[in-house]
Amino acid sequence: MRLSGLICAAVAGAIVATAAPAAADPFTGASGLGDPYYPEDGNGGYDAGHYDVTLDYDPPSHRLTATTRIDAVATQxxxxxxxxxxxxAVRTVTVNNMPAAFNRNGEHELTVTPMIPLLPGLPFTVTVEYSGQAENTEGNGWTFAPSGGAFAAGEPHSATTWYPLNxxxxxxxTFALHATVPAxxxxxSIGVRTQDEVRGDRRVVSxxxxxxxxxxxxxxAIDKFSFLEQRRANGTPLISAFAPNAERNRETEQRLPEILDFIESVYGPYPFExxxxxxxxxxxxxxxxxxTRPIYAPWTDLQTVVHEIAHQWWGDSVSVRRWSDVCLNECFASYTADYLWPERMDGLDVDAEYRSTIAKYLDNTEFWQISLENPGxxxxxxxxxxxxxxxxxxxRKQLGDAVFFAAVREFNAxxxxxxASIPDFRKFVQSKSPTDLTGFFxxxxxxTTPPADEYLYPGSLRA
Structure with missing residues (x-):
């Protein structure tokens, strides 16, 4: 994710949530997985394998009627x-095609009780039918557009506003979407478009x-989009969509093949189809x-596109283990867009840029007060x-270019x-260096204070 108007003022007073208590009933899956930041996110007792979402959406009324099928395996x-x-509102729930009892509780819990208990190690299917008014969350999930369209976006939460999931x-x-809208x-959506046909006054897209x-x-994303269809040299299809007032971004998006080639040269083959x-x-x-297909706000520029495409390697293919590991996502995406692209494509002296930034913020306590590992x-x-x-x-300067770029590429692969986690990354990088990096890391x-000079100015950054 890239924010508009990034500022360097840190937010104080982080709150760290405690882990959720274990489920009292050993035959009931836990209502959350105990992430220190979001303890009720996720659920215990099963492993989801595939989501198949079928929805009908009417833009004028914001009426959503949908069915989601979840293929999973019980782990207990x-x-x-x-x-x-x-x-x-949920209308019906079935488990293995048999009616199941259900109730809604907490902020986002849908508790399902199958007619026949599920056995560990066996696959099962849950189907949820629901219908009602989609609610505008203004950037925290289901969001309405000025044109009358709508889209789903938000981190770390957004999917729960339009389909049930773990x-x-x-x-x-894996994921599939089948949507019906006025013609x-x-x-x-994400992935590969497998269907787009008009049937009378309705359009069906998969x-x-x-x-x-x-x-x-x-x-x-539902809107009166125009499209830009491109292909990489290796044949990878690139489909980009522009809302009615977003056409000005078309020129930037035409550089997508170049951006993919550049980031691939740094981190290895593009991971998606x-x-x-x-x-x-x-x-x-x-x-x-x-x-595969980032959501871009109206203020998007080239640097933003590079940032979000870098996330396809860092955040999408390699994802956080816990939300305290978010530096794996954002530190790499920001470094790619703010340092590597300007250095290699525009000839920017990034060492000078680094020194200038350090000099500007060295005595700014707010700049340093939120840690990178476990920010809260x-x-x-x-x-x-x-x-x-x-x-x-x-x-990079501590390790040298050869070791740094080889290490991050290998770690990603x-x-x-x-x-992955930040501790995983620290351990892996340490294995590539003969120098003890404990103090540096x-x-x-x-x-939550500036690093000592030996860590601020390692290698060729030393005066």
Whole structure:
């Protein structure tokens, strides 16, 4: 994610939530997975494998009628389990095609009780039918556009506003969307478009993502889009969509093949089967790395596109284990857009840029007060943007270019389509260096004061 008008004033007073208590009933899946920041996110007792969402949306009335099928495997005996869902009223739930009892509770819990308990290790299917008015969350999920269209975007939460799921980075699954809208409207999502046909006064569109994805990285966007269709030299399809007042971004998006080639040269092969972008015209304050096809706000520029495309490697393919690991996402995306692209494509002296930034903020206590590793709930999306690039540039100078770029490329490949943590990254990088990096990492990732000069100015950054 990239925020508009990034500022270097840190947000104080982070609140760290405590872990959720274990489920009292050993045959009921836990209602949350205990992430320190969002303990009720995700659910225990099963592993989701695929989501198939079929929806009908009427833009004038914002009426949403949908069915979501979830293919999963039980990881324990289950007489009941939870889904995360904050969308319209649920009409029916079935488990393995048999009616199931259900109730809604908490902020986003849908508790399901199957007619026949589920056995560990066996696959099962849950189907949820729901219908009602879609609610405008203004950038925290289902969001209405000025044109009358709508789209889903938000981090770390957004998917629960339009389909039920196991909403945790730890349970990636493949995804398919089948949407029906009035014929004059278009539908864009992630992955590959497999259907787009008009039947009378209705349009039916399908998109499929064959690589696993986290909930907040899925999206649906409905508007009177125009399209830009391109291909990479290797044939990868690039489909980009522009809302009625977003056409000015078309020239920037035409550089997508060049951007993909550049980032691929740094971090290794592009991990997905398609790419593109969705340019909305709603007044949101962020752009978001929805997998294969980022959501772009009206203020998007070239640097923003580079940032969100870098996320396809860092955040989408390799995802956080916990939200305290968010530097893995944002530090790398910011470093790619703010340092590597300007250095290699525009000839910027990034060492000078680094020194200038350090000099500007060295005595600014607010700049340093939120740590990069474990910044705290509510502060995840602060220091990782403005201090993350400095950390990675200092690490690059500490290791030297050859070791640094080989290490980050290898680390990314080793965790592709999975999860990783900041401790994992620290351990891996240490294995590539004969020098003890404990002090360096602590100074940059854990301290809330400026690093000592030996860590601020390593290698060729030394005066």
């Amino acid at each position: 005996a289950l007489r009941a389990f939870n889904l995360d869902f904050a969308g319209p 909403d945790t980075p730890l349970d990636k699954a 004059e409207w278009e539908v864009v 998109w499929e993502a064959h690589q696993p994805v986290i909930g907040y990285l899925t999206t649906v 398609s790419s593109g972008g969705i340019y909305v015209d709603a007044d949101i304050q962020f752009s978001l790395e929805t997998q 709930a509510g502060s995840e999306f602060t220091s990782v943007y403005y201090r993350g690039p400095l950390f990675l540039h200092a690490l 080793a965790h592709a389509f999975g999860n 602590n100074a940059w990732l854990n301290q």
